[in-house]
Amino acid sequence: TVLVSDGQGGTAVSAVTINVIPVNDPPITSNVSFTIAEDSTLINRVVAVDPDGDPLTFSLQTAPGNGVAVVNANGTFSYQPNLNFNGTDQFTVLVSDGHGGTAVSTVTVLVTPVHDAPTVPNYTF
Known part of the structure; x- marks a missing residue:
């Protein structure tokens, strides 16, 4: 409510x-x-919330450099490093609220080495 006075x-x-x-x-x-x-598969999920309560969708934004990542629309993902790769790898997941709002989660995976059994070729003499 606004009250206006003319001074008179x-x-x-x-x-x-x-x-x-x-x-x-x-x-x-x-x-x-x-x-x-090394040589194992990571299955997990990226967690996100929307302050407006909008439903969220997830997608792979940047692929890893040393493996394969699959990101599902619900945020679950799998990561498989390349055969015998060990070290650090990364990929990014884009989170969208369907109304132009987005956020990015960087997933970092440390792949630890596993001792591989030696191989011996077959010889015939």
Whole structure:
């Protein structure tokens, strides 16, 4: 309500309506790290929330350099390092709220070496 005075004793009252237009807030996620053994598969999920309560979808944004990652729309993923690779690998997951809001989670995977049994070729004499 607004009261207006003319300074001479005259007043008027008026109702003022203010419409607040909501804005879309982007999803919130974080970077995650995992450790797995060489030649094994990591299965896990990226967790994210949307402040507006919008449903979220997940997708692979940047592929790993030393393996294969598959990201499902619900945030679950699998990562398979290349055969005999050990070291650190990364990929990124894009989280979208369907209204233009996005966030990125970097998944870092430390692949630890595993001792491989020696191989001996067959010889004929």
